[in-house]
Amino acid sequence: xxxxxxxxxxxxxxxxxxxxxxxxxxxxxxxxxxxxxxxxxxxxxxxxxxxxxxxxxxxxxxxxxxxxxxxxxxxxxxxxxxxxxxxxxxxxxxxxxxxxxxxxxxxxxxxxxxxxxxxxxxxxxxxxxxxxxxxxxxxxxxxxxxxxxxxxxxxxxxxxxxxxxxxxxxxxxxxxxxxxxxxxxxxxxxxxxxxxxxxxxxxxxxxxxxxxxxxxxxxxxxxxxxxxxxxxxxxxxxxxxxxxxxxxxxxxxxxxxxxxxxxxxxxxxxxxxxxxxxxxxxxxxxxxxxxxxxxxxxxxxxxxxxxxxxxxxxxxxxxxxxxxxxxxxxxxxxxxxxxxxxxxxxxxxxxxxxxxxxxxxxxxxxxxxxxxxxxxxxxxxxxxxxxxxxxxxxxxxxxxxxxxxxxxxxxxxxxxxxxxxxxxxxxxxxxxx
Numbered sequence: 001x002x003x004x005x006x007x008x009x010x011x012x013x014x015x016x017x018x019x020x021x022x023x024x025x026x027x028x029x030x031x032x033x034x035x036x037x038x039x040x041x042x043x044x045x046x047x048x049x050x051x052x053x054x055x056x057x058x059x060x061x062x063x064x065x066x067x068x069x070x071x072x073x074x075x076x077x078x079x080x081x082x083x084x085x086x087x088x089x090x091x092x093x094x095x096x097x098x099x100x101x102x103x104x105x106x107x108x109x110x111x112x113x114x115x116x117x118x119x120x121x122x123x124x125x126x127x128x129x130x131x132x133x134x135x136x137x138x139x140x141x142x143x144x145x146x147x148x149x150x151x152x153x154x155x156x157x158x159x160x161x162x163x164x165x166x167x168x169x170x171x172x173x174x175x176x177x178x179x180x181x182x183x184x185x186x187x188x189x190x191x192x193x194x195x196x197x198x199x200x201x202x203x204x205x206x207x208x209x210x211x212x213x214x215x216x217x218x219x220x221x222x223x224x225x226x227x228x229x230x231x232x233x234x235x236x237x238x239x240x241x242x243x244x245x246x247x248x249x250x251x252x253x254x255x256x257x258x259x260x261x262x263x264x265x266x267x268x269x270x271x272x273x274x275x276x277x278x279x280x281x282x283x284x285x286x287x288x289x290x291x292x293x294x295x296x297x298x299x300x301x302x303x304x305x306x307x308x309x310x311x312x313x314x315x316x317x318x319x320x321x322x323x324x325x326x327x328x329x330x331x332x333x334x335x336x337x338x339x340x341x342x343x344x345x346x347x348x349x350x351x352x353x354x355x356x357x358x359x360x361x362x363x364x365x366x367x368x369x370x371x372x373x374x375x376x377x378x379x380x381x382x383x384x385x386x387x388x389x390x391x392x393x394x395x396x397x398x399x400x401x402x403x404x405x406x407x408x409x410x411x412x413x414x415x416x417x418x419x420x421x422x423x424x425x426x427x428x429x430x431x432x433x
Contacts (some may be wrong), residue, residue, distance in 0.1 A: 167348075182413065
């Protein structure tokens with residue numbers, strides 16, 4: 001049976017299972033089992049057993065539950081209120097005024113949570129009622145929140161970069177550092193869009209009492225100091241090589257507990273809730289990763305990725321053309337699957353053709369995260385949209401419409417890192433080996 005036919009059969013099986021509501025991990029394992037049993041000569045039981053065992057005790061993967069736990073702890077602390085009170089005095093006179101709290105607040109929380117949905121929930125719980133009360137337009141409140149929360153996938157410690165690193169055997173530390181400059185670029189693009197809207201239509205933005213002295217601003221900024229120290233302790237130790245991402249994650253959990261307890265509002269019940277939530281999320285992601293690992297090995301035995309890459313090569317696509325096709329592919333796929341599922345489903349098949357085209361896998365990881373970020377704000381399966389709908393009760397299509405300009409800015413970011421790959425590669429290359 002030819003490879004295109006085999007690939008079509010396995011793809012149809014996978015889509016059928018996903019459409020029927022089967023867990024993603026179970027669907028992956030089922031397709032892997034079918035591929036090994038019917039389309040290869042490999043010993044199915046032995047391959048599955050060794051793959052599951054080999055991928056279940058990965059040290060880099062240990063960073064995943066720790067960073068998730070850190071985010072869950074801070075989600076239940078007073079961090080969001082402290083960020084609002086610390087940022088608001090500085091932003092009262094900026095074009096767009098307190099809408100920038102959504103952008104900068106999401107960027108700061110993304111740097112300690114690693115999760116897009118957690119970022120949307122934490123910042124949204126604080127900013128939406130406050131900005132609504134002050135008279136800011138709903139479309140800009142919801143749009144800046146939905147768009148800026150996607151930074152949770154890119155700014156380290158990013159859960160999805162850990163997943164990509166484990167799935168492709170890339171250095172998680174270098175992936176983390178590679179996400180810093182693109183993350184800062186996105187903050188600039190989002191903030192620039194808010195400022196542009198304010199300049200074009202000043203009537204949109206309510207007048208704020210923004211007369212704060214420098215001393216008052218500095219006093220308010222004290223509430224930002226703990227979280228800035230937390231970010232510095234995690235990212236700084238990774239960049240300098242003092243600690244691995246897993247070690248830095250453990251330090252981050254310890255500091256986040258201290259930070260949460262010091263606010264006076266973090267109880268033992270909150271800690272147990274954070275622990276259980278982190279355990280459920282980590283188990284779900286680990287299960288998906290194990291299913292993807294078995295599917296990746298099964299695909300290797302069938303020879304489909306190698307032959308598919310060779311088939312794509314016959315079209316003579318340039319790297320730019322290949323990336324354009326992949327961007328459309330990932331955007332469409334992201335409309336129906338969550339970001340982590342998109343990454344683990346596609347890397348084993350996509351990466352060989354990407355490497356054959358001469359594209360750096362490290363750069364491709366950041367590109368993939370940017371494209372997957374778009375799926376967080378596109379219906380019908382845009383997780384940020386669901387989170388914000390749960391917070392506000394607003395129709396999901398209205399939220400998606402408000403987030404549409406930020407979808408365009410994410411697409412612009414993809415174009416920029418494609419034309420200027422140094423945005424991604426400069427800091428990792430400065431790390432050395």
